[in-house]
Amino acid sequence: MDDILFSTPGNPVPENHTAGYFEGARKTKLRYAIFRSDVSPARGTIVLMQGRNEFIEKYYETIRNLNAMGLWVATFDLRGQGGSDRLLRDRRKGHVRRFADYERDLELFLEKIVLPDARLPFFILAHSTGALIALSAAPRLANRVDRMALAAPFVGLTNQAMSEASIRKLSAFFSFTGLGQKAMGEDRGLRPFEGNPLTSDLTRFQRNGEVIAARPDLTIGAPTARWLHETLTAATRITQQAHLTQITIPTLILAPMLDGVVPYVAQEALSRNFRAGQLITITGARHELLQERDVYRAQVLAAIEAFMPGTYPMPDVEESAA
Numbered sequence: 001m002d003d004i005l006f007s008t009p010g011n012p013v014p015e016n017h018t019a020g021y022f023e024g025a026r027k028t029k030l031r032y033a034i035f036r037s038d039v040s041p042a043r044g045t046i047v048l049m050q051g052r053n054e055f056i057e058k059y060y061e062t063i064r065n066l067n068a069m070g071l072w073v074a075t076f077d078l079r080g081q082g083g084s085d086r087l088l089r090d091r092r093k094g095h096v097r098r099f100a101d102y103e104r105d106l107e108l109f110l111e112k113i114v115l116p117d118a119r120l121p122f123f124i125l126a127h128s129t130g131a132l133i134a135l136s137a138a139p140r141l142a143n144r145v146d147r148m149a150l151a152a153p154f155v156g157l158t159n160q161a162m163s164e165a166s167i168r169k170l171s172a173f174f175s176f177t178g179l180g181q182k183a184m185g186e187d188r189g190l191r192p193f194e195g196n197p198l199t200s201d202l203t204r205f206q207r208n209g210e211v212i213a214a215r216p217d218l219t220i221g222a223p224t225a226r227w228l229h230e231t232l233t234a235a236t237r238i239t240q241q242a243h244l245t246q247i248t249i250p251t252l253i254l255a256p257m258l259d260g261v262v263p264y265v266a267q268e269a270l271s272r273n274f275r276a277g278q279l280i281t282i283t284g285a286r287h288e289l290l291q292e293r294d295v296y297r298a299q300v301l302a303a304i305e306a307f308m309p310g311t312y313p314m315p316d317v318e319e320s321a322a
Helices: 056-068 099-117 129-140 164-176 202-214 225-238 264-272 294-307
Strands: 017-023 029-035 044-049 071-076 122-127 147-151 251-256 277-282
Touching: 017 099, 029 056, 029 099, 044 056, 044 099, 044 129, 056 071, 056 202, 071 099, 099 129, 099 225, 122 129, 129 147, 129 225, 147 294, 164 225, 251 264, 251 294, 264 277, 277 294
Parallel strands: 044 071, 044 122, 122 147, 147 251, 251 277
Antiparallel strands: 017 029, 029 071
């Protein structure tokens, strides 16, 4: 089982884990792992939902932090990335056929892996695209998930070569004219640290880069037109009040103010229409909050620790963790 997860000297696999594969929607093979806490009794299980172009290995440090809080962690690589099945012959393309496949994968993971093998109660911690999936599926998860924390939810795009409106139009055009598998944007691979929109922490940036350099097969390149069309359409739908009023799971929205991928203003707007959601602003942080510097990351972890077991009340509206 140890060969399922990848380890480097600077990023060892946490102990006391189980790893394997399960069958997601459309018979897609998805890689998963459960990491158990040594704290007894356990305070519950976090279902960790990754962002686009992420993989289990990237979260080892965060998993250790959560285990130390007495929380088990159950996570899986999204379809089309990490150690899960690719959806196209060109493995570098980040693709999805239907956004609903992501949601079904999450539901199957809860049914097949988390419910039988993990500890109640269940919580969701999700980043970016993972947060979008959680928000979309949330109306159907109220009886299974107690609370959610969403870090930089993918509800829009910024700092792209084209405007978001243009990306939406072009990706829709390609999708409906048989060109949905066309890559949109550059395959950046190992981007330089200087000017990156993801994190201001050099050590964590380099650690992730070392994993990618050793196992480039875990990564993907530019998204396809279909991926962009499906996710941006979902982002529009889930930010409507008609959808948000169906979500009753208490939710934290952890919004980095210097997010270079998802506009902070879009995350703030999401919170205003979300009765079950509360906004915590992380001033100075970039997109990948759990890969950020300690000064920002500690705020996120403290909010999660206080919020997840449900022993503390929801924070005040627009409370700032900075």
